[in-house]
Amino acid sequence: xxxxxxxxxEFAALKGKTILLTGCSTGIGRAxxxxxxxxxxxxxxxxxxxxxxxxxxxELKERVLFRKTDVSSWSDLLALFEAGWxxxxxxxxxxxxxxxxxxxxxxxxxxxxxxxxxxxxxxxxLNVNLLGVIYTTKLAVHYFAKQPDKKFQLVLxxxxxxxxDTPPLWTYEASKAGVMGLMRSLRTQLPKxxxxxxxxxxxxxxxTGMLKEExxxxxGDLPAxxxxxxxxxxxxxxxxxEMNGTSLFVAGHQITDFEEGLxxxxxxxxxxxxxxxxxxxxxxxxx
Numbered sequence: 422x423x424x425x426x427x428x429x430x431e432f433a434a435l436k437g438k439t440i441l442l443t444g445c446s447t448g449i450g451r452a453x454x455x456x457x458x459x460x461x462x463x464x465x466x467x468x469x470x471x472x473x474x475x476x477x478x479x480e481l482k483e484r485v486l487f488r489k490t491d492v493s494s495w496s497d498l499l500a501l502f503e504a505g506w507x508x509x510x511x512x513x514x515x516x517x518x519x520x521x522x523x524x525x526x527x528x529x530x531x532x533x534x535x536x537x538x539x540x541x542x543x544x545x546x547l548n549v550n551l552l553g554v555i556y557t558t559k560l561a562v563h564y565f566a567k568q569p570d571k572k573f574q575l576v577l578x579x580x581x582x583x584x585x586d587t588p589p590l591w592t593y594e595a596s597k598a599g600v601m602g603l604m605r606s607l608r609t610q611l612p613k614x615x616x617x618x619x620x621x622x623x624x625x626x627x628x629t630g631m632l633k634e635e636x637x638x639x640x641g642d643l644p645a646x647x648x649x650x651x652x653x654x655x656x657x658x659x660x661x662x663e664m665n666g667t668s669l670f671v672a673g674h675q676i677t678d679f680e681e682g683l684x685x686x687x688x689x690x691x692x693x694x695x696x697x698x699x700x701x702x703x704x705x706x707x708x
Contacts, residue, residue: 436461444519465505492553644673
């Protein structure tokens with residue numbers, strides 16, 4: 422298990438880099454944008470909250486472009502990437518950070534008022550948290566390919582829900598587990614074929630507007646994050662481009678990679694022989 426410490430001086434590596442960040446107007450995204458901009462990065466910012474995003478753009482003043490963006494809309498995201506490329510002519514780092522909390526209750530029965538038919542649960546959380554990350558990943562790799570002599574970083578915002586049970590956040594947990602699966606499916610391929618590293622940041626309880634009051638009321642003295650602590654984790658792979666395939670769990674601002682621990686202990690939780698067989702099977706089928 423590796424725990425990371427990041428020094429303020431390391432963020433100087435962001436100077437002159439162009440970063441595209443979704444979910445920028447509040448919380449973790451806003452703190453990340455502040456930190457990157459402070460250290461000289463160019464920012465391409467997208468968020469659904471247009472008024473807050475425009476105000477933020479005016480506050481930062483220079484080296485920034487904001488566009489209202491629904492990340493579950495391909496055309497919105499494409500327009501954001503196109504506008505950013507037109508303004509800065511480069512793209513080095515993409516942070517797929519936009520996300521929303523649980524919308525509705527998957528287990529609650531709702532019926533059509535006219536037909537009486539059972540209605541499907543809302544998929545809005547899945548559309549924003551997972552589909553939006555898939556769209557962002559596709560566009561990131563496409564635009565990175567326009568600069569064949571550079572190396573790039575893609576960082577996805579997951580959640581402690583990637584690893585822990587989080588009822589009643591039914592579709593939220595499913596969406597974040599999907600983001601984890603996306604990272605794991607790409608981490609062997611992107612560095613080899615596209616000069617892109619990919620990592621995921623999984624924050625534990627973080628004091629943002631998305632946090633449900635009932636969680637905070639029982640938390641007591643357990644470790645909790647402020648947005649800036651998670652922001653530092655999101656930018657860590659950007660300033661240490663050798664990092665790839667990590668799952669950075671952030672608790673009380675401590676950054677710990679869970680992937681290394683899972684790999685080392687695989688024979689314990691899988692069994693020695695099955696672990697060997699699985700490793701050999703992966704070696705044979707992975708391109």
